[in-house]
Amino acid sequence: MKYLLRKVLLYVFIAWAALTMNFLIPRLMPGDPVSLLVERLNGRIDPAAMSAIAESYGITDDPLLVQYLDYLGSLARGDLGLSIGLYPVPVADIVMGALPWTIGLVGTTTVISFVIGTALGVVLAWRRGKRTDLLLPGLTFLNAVPYFWMALILVLVFAVNLGWFPVSQAYTPGLTPGLTPEFVGSVLYHAVLPAITIIIASFAGWxxxxxxxxVTVLGEDYVTMAEAKGLPRRMIRLDYAARNAILPSVTGFALSLGAVVGGSMLTEVIFNYPGVGYTLFQAVQNQDFPLMQGLFLIISLAVIAANLIADVVYVFLDPRTRQEG
Known part of the structure; x- marks a missing residue:
């Protein structure tokens, strides 16, 4: 359809713009990764190796267009450069090591909080004016609570005072990662507090x-007309009200899924959870610009992809978009 084609072309252009900005910004900033690396090593680098190191970071005397084409070629091969803080570890290896932790924790909790929050929101709307409205002040409070504050409270109560859960890390130190019952159990045990933090702090907003x-949709004329026709209440609530009311939430959910790749930084930092957010925090602390550049690029592309998926879902939820095509 024309609608989807326009959207795809738009997001392809946005992705190209993100790639281009990711290429230009480091080259417009003062200094370069090689100088920073030399400074970190107190000048203990063989001058003969300087040119090879500079080339590994994409710093050459070639024309900007040639550098840009080399940059796109490197991205096509999955090469995001080398980390400064962990030189010479490739940035792609660091990112791929952090992604599973963030997707597993933040992705799962985002889906859970969305499903629970959306379903409860529909029920509260159907029962507006009843005792269930007493939940609204508490939900408003939870919606205003910052992630890091909730995380600190949970750590203090359940990890420090009661000792029920570990304070930090993603699994018990010394265990060998693998699909063994001991390792999987340790991962799940360490993920309990971070998961509860994210779910409690986000589901209230949904x-x-x-x-x-x-509530707004239930007051629309077409819902009143459906009630006047004597349609079953279940059909009115689900097909007329809930289906139209969920459209804005789909957009918010898509943005949340895109943000999953970025991780819940403060939560991951508090729990020392080795996800993308914690890795980005360490990169900023270490002034590891190639790693920051790679992480920002991955996060940007994830948000773009999530928005494209949301537009595809819109086509199936809202017939008006199909008519536009």
Whole structure:
């Protein structure tokens, strides 16, 4: 359809712009990775190796267009450069090592909080004016609580005071990563507090937004007309109200899924969880610009892909978009 084709072309252009900005910004900044690496090593680098190191970071005397084409070729091969803080470890290896932890933790909890929050929001909208409205002040409070504050409280109560859960890390130190019951159990055990933190701090927002949107939709003329026709209440609530009310939440959910790749930085930092957010925090601390550049690129592309998926879902949820095509 024309609608989807326009969207795909738009996001391809946005992705190209993100790649280009990722190429230009480091080259417009003062200094370069090689100088920073030499400074870190107190000048203990063989001058003969300097040119090879500079070339590994894409710093050459070639014209900018040639460098740009080499940069795109490197990206096509999955080459994001070399880390400064962990030189000469490739940035791609560091990113791929952090991604599974973030996707496993933040991705799973984002889906859980969205499903629970959306379903509860619809129920609260159907029961507006009843005792269930007493939940709204508590939900509003939870929606205003910052992630890091919730994480600190949970760590203090359940890890420090009660000792029920570990304070940090993704698994018990000394264990060999693998699909063994001991390792998997340790990963799940260490993920409990970070997961609860993210779910509690995010699901309230889904509840409130879905409830408010559903209440608005229930007051629309076409819902009143459906009630006047005597259609079953279940059909009115699901097919007329909930289906239309969830459209804005789909966009928010897509953005949340895109942000999953970036991780919940403060939560990961508090729990020393080795995800993308914690890796980005360490990269900033270490002034590891190639690693930051690679992480920002991956996060940007993830957000773009998530928005494209949201537009595809819109086509199936909202017939009006198909008519535009």
């Amino acid at each position: 509840v409130l937004s879905m409830r408010n949107m559903t």
